[in-house]
Amino acid sequence: MADILLQLWGGFLVAFEPLNLMLVLIGCTIGLFIGAMPGLGSVNGVAILLPLTFLVPPTGAIIFLAAIYYGAMYGGAISSIMLGIPGASTAVATTFDGRPLAKEGMADKALTAAAVASFVGGTISVVLFTFFAPPLAHVALFFGAPEEFSLMMLAFATFIGLGGDDIPKTIFSICIGLVLSAVGLDIISGEPRLIFGDIPGFLHGINFLVLAIGIYGIGEMLWTVEENYKAGGASMLSKAVVSVQRTLANLKELLGTWKTAVMGSFLGYFVGILPAAGATPGSLMAYGVARQIARDPQKFGKGSVDGVVAPESANNAASTGSMLPMLTLGIPGSPTTAILLGGMVIWGLEPGPRLFTDHSDFVWGLIASLYAANLFAVIINVAFIPAFIWVLKLPFTLLAPIIFVLCLVGGYAPTQDMHDVWLMLLFGVVGYLMRKLDYPLAPAVLAIVLGPLAEPALRQSLLINNGSFDIFFTRPYSAPIMITALVLLALPLLKPLMRLINGKKAKA
Amino acid sequence: MRKAEFVMAVVMGIFSLYLMWKSAELPIGWIPEEGPGGGAWPFWLSAIMAICCVMILVNWYRRKTPPSQSDEVYMDRGTLIAVGLVAGALTVTIALFYVIGVYGAIPLFMIFYVRFLGRHSWATTAAMATITPVVMFFFFDIALKITLPKGLPIVEETIFYPLYKIFL
Numbered sequence: 134m135a136d137i138l139l140q141l142w143g144g145f146l147v148a149f150e151p152l153n154l155m156l157v158l159i160g161c162t163i164g165l166f167i168g169a170m171p172g173l174g175s176v177n178g179v180a181i182l183l184p185l186t187f188l189v190p191p192t193g194a195i196i197f198l199a200a201i202y203y204g205a206m207y208g209g210a211i212s213s214i215m216l217g218i219p220g221a222s223t224a225v226a227t228t229f230d231g232r233p234l235a236k237e238g239m240a241d242k243a244l245t246a247a248a249v250a251s252f253v254g255g256t257i258s259v260v261l262f263t264f265f266a267p268p269l270a271h272v273a274l275f276f277g278a279p280e281e282f283s284l285m286m287l288a289f290a291t292f293i294g295l296g297g298d299d300i301p302k303t304i305f306s307i308c309i310g311l312v313l314s315a316v317g318l319d320i321i322s323g324e325p326r327l328i329f330g331d332i333p334g335f336l337h338g339i340n341f342l343v344l345a346i347g348i349y350g351i352g353e354m355l356w357t358v359e360e361n362y363k364a365g366g367a368s369m370l371s372k373a374v375v376s377v378q379r380t381l382a383n384l385k386e387l388l389g390t391w392k393t394a395v396m397g398s399f400l401g402y403f404v405g406i407l408p409a410a411g412a413t414p415g416s417l418m419a420y421g422v423a424r425q426i427a428r429d430p431q432k433f434g435k436g437s438v439d440g441v442v443a444p445e446s447a448n449n450a451a452s453t454g455s456m457l458p459m460l461t462l463g464i465p466g467s468p469t470t471a472i473l474l475g476g477m478v479i480w481g482l483e484p485g486p487r488l489f490t491d492h493s494d495f496v497w498g499l500i501a502s503l504y505a506a507n508l509f510a511v512i513i514n515v516a517f518i519p520a521f522i523w524v525l526k527l528p529f530t531l532l533a534p535i536i537f538v539l540c541l542v543g544g545y546a547p548t549q550d551m552h553d554v555w556l557m558l559l560f561g562v563v564g565y566l567m568r569k570l571d572y573p574l575a576p577a578v579l580a581i582v583l584g585p586l587a588e589p590a591l592r593q594s595l596l597i598n599n600g601s602f603d604i605f606f607t608r609p610y611s612a613p614i615m616i617t618a619l620v621l622l623a624l625p626l627l628k629p630l631m632r633l634i635n636g637k638k639a640k641a
Numbered sequence: 642m643r644k645a646e647f648v649m650a651v652v653m654g655i656f657s658l659y660l661m662w663k664s665a666e667l668p669i670g671w672i673p674e675e676g677p678g679g680g681a682w683p684f685w686l687s688a689i690m691a692i693c694c695v696m697i698l699v700n701w702y703r704r705k706t707p708p709s710q711s712d713e714v715y716m717d718r719g720t721l722i723a724v725g726l727v728a729g730a731l732t733v734t735i736a737l738f739y740v741i742g743v744y745g746a747i748p749l750f751m752i753f754y755v756r757f758l759g760r761h762s763w764a765t766t767a768a769m770a771t772i773t774p775v776v777m778f779f780f781f782d783i784a785l786k787i788t789l790p791k792g793l794p795i796v797e798e799t800i801f802y803p804l805y806k807i808f809l
Contacts, residue, residue, distance in 0.1 A: 299706050305697070312664075321679065324667055327683060355727060359720050533727075537731060541731070592676050592677055
């Protein structure tokens with residue numbers, strides 16, 4: 134306990150170095166704006182700006198990206214409320230009640246509720262993070278190649294089992310991501326593989342950033358171009374009056390929602406820890422639970438403040454939660470942490486249990502900076518509410534070209550190879566076409582990050598056990614994880630069966 | 642929408658088979674003392690992809706998923722033009738990177754987007770087309786030392802060498 138507090142203190146000393154503090158501030162602000170832009174969320178912000186962090190030391194870089202992540206979580210609510218377009222998938226649940234509130238001219242109330250709930254969610258989860266990260270890291274020490282692979286399976290299984298999406302399409306998306314990650318040189322034999330058309334550009338593999346910016350940058354913007362065209366080029370804006378008096382009254386009203394906020398925070402945190410679950414299901418679940426326990430459930434969907442507080446506290450808590458498996462096990466809990474993980478690998482920091490001992494200043498600096506990021510984000514958010522309203526009034530046709538240019542340059546910068554820019558455009562267009570047909574694309578991005586970790590884990594496991602798969606079921610940590618993964622995989626198959634049985638019972 | 646769902650599944654199915662064939666260039670079986678061959682991992686994953694495509698087609702046939710039920714047009718003329726123009730402009734912009742470089746292509750892209758797609762005034766267009774590349778130049782080439790493509794050597798020599806002399 135005292136040990137943890139001591140290390141946390143050390144972390145604060147790192148986080149409050151002038152450079153890092155400045156990075157937190159800038160990161161939060163950029164994150165807020167990116168999160169607030171329709172179609173862009175924390176994934177986009179982190180993916181586009183990752184190449185720019187090679188300028189600062191790794192600790193500063195992760196602090197900067199984590200601040201963007203946090204800021205975007207706060208900001209995602211802004212366009213959900215103001216435009217009715219979720220700023221990111223994590224803010225989908227926020228539109229349910231935030232949008233009705235805004236239409237009634239209470240956008241400022243919804244925005245304040247979202248900001249404060251995010252703060253509560255973020256803070257509770259960082260405290261949980263501080264005390265539960267080291268024990269989990271200790272457990273992680275027992276993890277070898279078979280356990281790693283079982284965990285990867287669990288990550289993919291949660292996507293398939295918990296996601297309500299079309300299952301064959303989800304599996305397809307995961308597999309295509311994994312196959313794309315296999316392009317380049319075979320890690321074990323060193324032979325070139327999947328070099329399409331013998332183009333030398335494929336020899337260095339497909340950088341996950343190329344896929345991430347392609348899908349989340351270009352693809353998502355093309356999607357927004359279509360939405361914008363269908364809306365006749367006019368985004369719907371909301372009325373909002375902002376004054377100190379109103380803000381104070383709003384804050385007072387928010388005190389009544391503390392139960393919802395605490396519930397959302399805990400729920401979000403634990404859903405966030407699950408590999409691959411992340412903030413989107415977390416916020417949707419919190420919204421569902423809040424409606425279940427509310428005294429006036431019929432108000433939900435028509436402008437309930439609790440309906441804004443629950444998903445917003447949960448998505449912030451989940452975003453912190455998803456960093457825990459990223460740091461301790463090297464398993465990202467969300468597409469954004471998948472990109473952060475990719476960044477850490479580039480900076481030469483291998484995530485996993487040893488990270489806490491080998492790079493403790495990095496880990497604790499990050500944790501401490503999360504406290505700071507939370508505080509800054511809520512202050513900036515509340516202070517900038519009027520400014521956000523102004524930026525969102527900027528026509529889409531001015532914002533869009535800037536974002537496209539950022540994508541093109543962001544795709545070029547990491548490898549400085551034009552091959553990657555073309556590939557990114559291709560992924561963007563194909564991703565857009567697939568998204569129109571309900572192909573979930575987040576699993577592909579996750580898979581391309583996990584692929585280079587999963588493949589050697591599988592091959593090593595099979596090698597030490599002479600090619601038999603039973604190694605995954607005979608080791609104490611691996612067995613329960615693998616079994617959970619298989620159960621989750623089987624769930625979608627069981628559901629129609631259950632429905633059939635229940636249906637028969639109902640008839641009888 | 643229904644037709645698009647079918648076409649996409651078929652195209653992706655063929656792509657999966659191509660990936661399986663391509664993966665088989667490396668050994669896909671078990672190599673004694675070495676474990677699974679280099680092609681095994683992508684080969685079996687591509688096989689799963691192909692199976693998924695078959696399942697998508699089955700769902701399509703039984704009209705089980707939203708896109709396979711919808712008779713909505715996948716892309717009406719207007720959408721095709723709106724999205725096509727943007728995607729086309731991006732393609733041309735990237736192609737121009739080779740000729741006139743990033744700093745020549747980006748202002749053209751800005752002019753096209755802001756003026757012709759967005760129908761903003763020439764003043765707004767001019768501001769966007771000049772401020773974006775200037776900010777980018779100082780950010781990438783000067784601050785981050787990431788040299789963005791300058792196009793043909795003649796463009797770089799005449800325009801950028803003097804700039805490098807001043808700022809670098």
